[in-house]
Amino acid sequence: MGRTRNSQLEGVIQELGLSQRQLAARFRAVAAEHGATELQSVAQPYIARWIGGAAVEGRAPFILAETLSRGLGRLVTLADIGLAAGTEPEPQSAWSDDTLTMLMRLGSTDMDIDRRRLLATSVYSVSALALPEDDWFARAADRARTRRPLSSRVVTAEDVEDVREMATLFSRRDQRRGGRSGRTALVAYLRTDVAEALSGRFPSEDVRRSMTSAAAELAYLAGWTAFDGREHPLAQRWLTIATQLAEEAGDAPLAGHALRALAHQAVDLGKPREAVRLAEASLASRRYARACWRERSLLGVVHARGLAAAGEKKAAVAALLRAEEDLGKAGNGDDEPPRVFFYTEASLAHETAAALRDLGDLQGAEAQFSRSVKTRGAQFVRTHAVTLGSLGAVQAQQGHLDIACDTWNQALDAMTGVQSGRAREAVVQMRRAVSPFRNRAGTRAAELDARARSMLSQG
Template sequence: MARERNEELAALLEEARWSRAQATAAYNRVADETLNGEVRENSKIGRSHVSMWVGGVQPSGIAPAILCQALSRRLKREITPQEVGFAASTSPAQEALDWRADPLIALSDLGSGVDTDRRRLLAGGVYSAAALILPDEAWWDAMATPPSEEPPDKKRVGSGDVETVRQLTLAFSRMDQRRGGGHGRLTVDEYLRHEAHDYLRGRFADDETRRAMFSASAELAYLSGWMAFDNSEHAIALQRFNTAVKLAARSGDAPLSGHILRAMAHQALDLGFRREALKLAQASVHGQRYASATPRERALLGVVHARALAANRRNNEAARALLQAEDELSNAHDGIKEPDRTFFFGEASLAHETACTLRDLGDQQRAVKEFRRSVRTRGAEFRRTHAVTLGYMGAAQIAQGGVEEACATWTNVLDAMEEGIYSGRARQRVVDMRHLLSPYRKRGIPAVGVLDARAASYLAEVD
C-alpha cells in the first residue's frame, strides 16, 4: 500500500524556506546540542530521512521531538508533533513540566547519573515553548499556602540545614562563574536528589524554616538549571527552572520567583523565542516579584526585561527599561543586604546586558562601547561571562567592518577558553566566530587565517 505524503511537514519546510539539506543540518544541530554526544536512534540523520518523512514514513525514536524543536526555532513559534503530522505520546519529561506536577517528585526523579538523566529527558522531551506558558495567580496563591500537617516521623530540619544548602549553592555559583556550567552540575543534581529532597520532606522547626528551606532548595534547583543552560543542555535547564519556580512558589518568595523567571526569559531569548521571552520577562517584573526585590536584583530583572522588549522591536519601552535598570543599580549600596544569588551582577553585567539590548536595537556602535565597558570592569573571577562578552563584542565589531579589531577581540576569547572553561554558550561564540570569518578567509588577511586555524583546532579538541 502506498504511503500518503505528509503534506503538513512539507508545508512547514516550505514556510521555513528549508531545502532537505538545510532541514537535515538544523535537525543535527539541535540533536547534537540536546544529546551532548550520546548516541541514540536518529541522533544524526541524512537528507534521505527528511525525504522519507515527507513521503509519509513516521519517524521513530527522538526524531519527532528534535525535528519539532528545529522547526520551532526557525519559525519562532511552538510546533507540535501533531502539526507536523507525527504521532507522539506524552513523555515523562513533558509530564514533569506540568505546573500541577509535584516538584518533590521531580527532584526524586532526577536520576543518579548523566545517562539516566538524559534518557528520561530525551524520551520525547526537548526545549518546548509550550512549557513556558505560566500558570494563573490562583496557582501561585495555592502553592504558597502552608501544608495542613507534617509527617511526625520525618527528620527535624532547622535553620542550620537551610544555611548548609545556601552555602553549597553559593560555592557552586562561584565555580560556575569561573569555569562554566559544564563543570559540576551533576554533583549539584545529586545533592538535590538526596539531601535537599530529604530536607524538603522533613519536619520543620516552624513555618519560617519551612519557607526558608524551600527557598534555598529553589535557588539550588535554579543553579542546576542555569548551569545546564550555560552548557547548552536546554531541555534539562527547562526542567530544572520549572522545578525551581515551583519550589520558590511553595516558599512564597516572590523576588526569587522573579529571578528564576528572568533566567527562563534569558534562555528563551538565546533560543529565538522572542514572544515567550517577553511574557516571562514581564512576569518577572510583575507585582511583588519586582517590588519586594532589592535594588541590585531589580536592576537584573529590569535589564533582561529591556532585552526582551528590544528583541520584540518595542524600542522606546526597551530604552526606558534600560534607564530604569541603571537607576536601580545605582541605588544598590553596602547598607542594603542583597541575596547571595545577585553576587555576580554589577556594572560589568549591566553593561553586558545593555550592550546586547543595543545590539538587538540595531545600534552596533553603542553596543561595542558597552561591551568594552563590561570587559573593562569585570573581575577576574567571572571568566566564563568574560569569554561570552568578548565573543559578542567581536561579532559587533565585525558587523561594523572592523575585521582585524574583531580578530584581536576573539583571540582573547580563545585565550580564556583554553584556560579550562566548560560552557556551551562560550563554545558557541567560537562557532559563531568561524562563521563570521568565513567571508574573509580568501582575502589574505593574516589575522583571519591565524585565528580561524586556532579556532578550528580548539573546536576539534572539545567536540
C-alpha cells in the same frame, strides 16, 4: 504482529482540522526552528503511518506535540497523543505535578547518562512556557505546607544554612569555570541531600520556607548551568522547578529570578514574544516590589532585551533606562541575597549591549560591551570570555576585522579551562565570521581561525 492504530493521535489531528499534508508542512517548520534537520523529510506518508501505529522516534514525538499545541492553541502532551511510553516526563506537565516528585525524577534523569541523552533528544518547548493562572501561584505555599512528610527527619536552621553555603559555592564555581564544571555534583546534591530535607519534618513554617527557598536557588543553578551548557530542554525543566519551589517558599523575588532566566533563555533562542511575556511575569508587582534594587535591575534589563529582540525600540530603551536607575540605587551588596552578587555594572553593560545590538545600534553595543569588559571582576571568568566574544562580533560586523581578531584572541585567552557551551558557541561564531579570510595564510584571521579550531577540537 500487526500494529495498533493510534486513535488518540488520530483524534487530536481530526480536532485540528488540517490535512495530513498540511500537518506535515507545519511539523517541518517547527522541526526547523529546533534545528532538527533529520526531520525535514517528514511528509504526509509519515503522518499516516504514525496514525496507523508506527513508532515515532527521536525528537519527532516532541516536535509533533509542539506542532499540535500551537495549532490548537492549547497544551497537547505526549500522553494526549498516545506517545508517552518510553519518554521522559514532559516539561508541560510540571505545573500540575508535585514539585518534590518532579525534582527527584528530573534529578535522577540528569544523573543517568542514557536517560539524559534521551532527554537531550527532546525539544525546547514553547508550549511549556505557558504559565499557570495567578491562583496557582497564590496557593503554592499552602500546597507545600500541607505536603505529607516522607521521613521522620527534623530539618533545622543549620541544615538550611548548609544548603545556602553550597549554593554560594556552586554559583561561584559556575562563574569561574563555566556551567559544565561541577554540574554532576550539584545535581547529585539536589537529588539526595536537598530532596531528603524537603521530604522531612519542619519545626516551624519559617524553617520550611527557608529550606524551600534554598532548594529553589540550587534548582535555579542547576537550570542556569544547563543553559550555559546549551542543554536547553534540561535547563527549561530545572528553571520551572526553581520557580515552583520559590513560590512554595513564598520567595517572590527568587521566583522572579527564575522566570527572568527562562526569559533570558527564550530571547537567546529566538523567541522574543515568549521572552517578553516571561519577563513581564518576573516583573509582576509582588516579585518586583519585594526584590532588592540589584534584582530589580536584572529583571528589567532582561525585559529590555526581550523588547529589543521583538523590535519594540521605544519600550526597550525605556526599560534599559529604568534598569540603570535601579542598579544606581543598589548599595554595596551587604544586604542583598548571594544570588545577585554577580550582577554589577559590568552585567548591566553586557545586557544593555545585547539589547542595542538587537536594535541595530552596533556602535552603542560596542561601547557597552567594552564597558562591561573594563568593569568585570576577575572572578567572573566565564562571563568575561563570553562578553569578549560578543564584543569581537559587533566589531567584525562594523568591518573592523583586525580589531575584532585582537578582541577574539583575548576571548580565547580567557576561555582556557572554562567549560561552557556559551563560550564554545562564541568560538564557533568567530570561526564563522572569519571564514571568508581563513585561507589567506599569515593573516590575523587565518591565525585566529587555526587557534579557534584547535580549541574546539579539545572538546
